[in-house]
Amino acid sequence: MAPGASAGEVFGLIRGGLAETRADLGRLTGLSRTAVTLRVDQLVDRGLVVETAAGGSTGGRPPTRLVFNADGGVVLAAALGASRSQLAVCDLSGRALATATVEWADDPAVMLAAVADSFDRLLAGRRPLRGIGVSVPGTVEAGTTRSVSPSAWVDVDIPAFFAERYGVPVRVDNDVNALALAEHRAHPDIDDLLVIKVSTGIGAGIISGGGLRRGAMGAAGEIGHTKVVDGGGAVCRCGGVDCLEAVAGGWALVRELTALGRKVGTALDVAELARADDPDALRLVRAAGRHLGGVVAAAVNLLNPAMIIVGGDLARAYEPLVAGMRELIYQSAAATATRDLRIEPGTLTDGGTRTGCAVMVLDDVLSAASVNAAVAGRPVAVG
Template sequence: MTAPDEQPGSAAHVLELVANGSATSRADLVRELGLAASTVSARVQELVEAGLLAESGEGASRGGRRPRLLRVAEQGAVALAADLGSHHIRTGAVGLTGDAFDIDDHAVDLTAGPEPALDTLAERLGTLAERQRAAGRTVRGIGVGFPGPVDADGARIIAPSRMPGWHLFPLRDRLAARLGLPVLLDNDANMMALGEHRAAHPTPRHLVVVKAGRGIGSGVISDGRLHRGARGSAGDISHVRVDEAAELPCSCGNIGCLETVASGAAIAAALREKGIAVDSATDILRLVENGEPHATTLVRQAGRDIGAVLAVVVNFFNPEAVILGGALSGAQPLVAAVRGMLYERCLPMATSDLTINAAGCGPDAGLLGAGQAVLRRHTMTDAPPAPAAARS
């Protein structure tokens, strides 16, 4: 996920500083980056020639000539983004200023296998690409967050739970071949972590972002960058064994995994066993908001179980923030229980300045992360690179 153009002082870094308002002129960039004025000017000129930045107007003088103001080009590049859930696809476009727009949700069942989902995904993204081009925007690529493990190369799905037929499916290359655009594929929790970090929590350099929805996952930001680990599985907390799960069998083939008791799917199943009609995380939230005792108890216990696992992560990794996202993060009993377990089980040194909050980007976090990852990788080419399938 980390590309050379994401390095500090790169053209992509310059673009990000202008897009987020940290710098409005070349002089600002020199101060922010600590680089020579000639180096900064070369980066800016590269972005201007690519149509990504524009210079117009004059800012306030600080003793010399008035600086020309920099801004992101209004009709600049966009990335298409897709956040996949087990039963839905959320798509949208993401601009250089970090905003998501033209967002759409569509029902799809990933458990029915990869081919029908690929058809739907290609159709939705193809239509979205046509709309962006009609508006005069350049589509640089596609970012996809998938609710399951993705290999280290970001090409294939690896043994996703409860999704027969997806193992080793080359989603990146198949989608790139269908749409003629480069595709960046990663786990959905990783994409959410990128989105939350860059859009809502840009200051912390070390944070853990948890996605608690139908399943459970987390993404890790280390020193300001997504950490994927040696094989791409960093942050997978769903199959950590917890006491509450006892001997419950998990879809991974093990027993006692966190997912078997703390995921939205597990909570929904437990409620149905009690005769309570529930299918989705939205149904669970509605029950909790209405004070349904069984739902509230199960959600609170899920928060304790998630918190118990995260306590090990916090003690080991020592992040500045733990951010709780996904549909279940809207349940206050879950957030409170996670926070309580972290303060109870973590070292005081690890929690003295620790921020523990619900996510700030809502359902758009995954789209924002996927889109921004693509833009940082592909914005420095006038024409989009050839699809991955064509390069192999």
């Protein structure tokens, strides 16, 4: 790091575990002892860093260790989903301190008000609140972070709603991108990762070169509306025909099983029925996996991921779902792209997307630029 490192850059070294003492900071940044002291004091004053005893003293001032203060504030996280929505208040490491759920409402005003009321209860005097991360089950337009789908949520300004109420930075993304961030955090050694979420709908989160790829309009990974060649004319919720989601999404399997007399209402119900070895559920889940594998094979050729992670409610029936996926991926994708490819279940089966919401906002509000703005007393963008 070049001499003249800012307080935000110094904080990044401490938060990342690369520097534990003032001497470490001086060595890594080239800053003078006075400059190191100034930056550390600024971070301590803002509750981002604490100094603790590092061990026994050999005389003079006792040695101290610099530690990222995960208790120096909280963030709120909300993973909004059509089947259920999961909320949490988290410390600055992303650890959930308290959680809650809210029922989905098609009316955005009703839904956001319910989330805000639950946020108020979760905060319960915890301060300072440093940011809010929200995910939605649909496309979020790049740049504006307005929701583009589902249909009732088109052009909903979610950041403005929460920023007006809480006055902190608000970050919004789609649910699969949030899950991809959480899974990448759980697999820090994998820089090329494809995360597939199979729940009520279907989507992909793309980690390439260590970073999340959203695309020009924020629609990267919207594989659920890719047309399949053998969809049988299935009508999709989007109004199209033979979309992947219309033959392999949780809502489509619920429709099929209901017609066969099964009492299912959600993708999770379908997965549990398959896990109980119901023959129709197993048949449909395997078929869904084959449809999914045919689409994902093209993504494997295009992106060459090192790992595919399969998550979401329908992935609770992992074996039959992924058996179908593997069959088509290894049949259709290039041998060089699949030679070392790993396909694994999600490591964050419950609350993974919610964790991703926390990671999303923490990476923003604890970035060097945001910390520098806070140290300088400048306002941080709240939308």
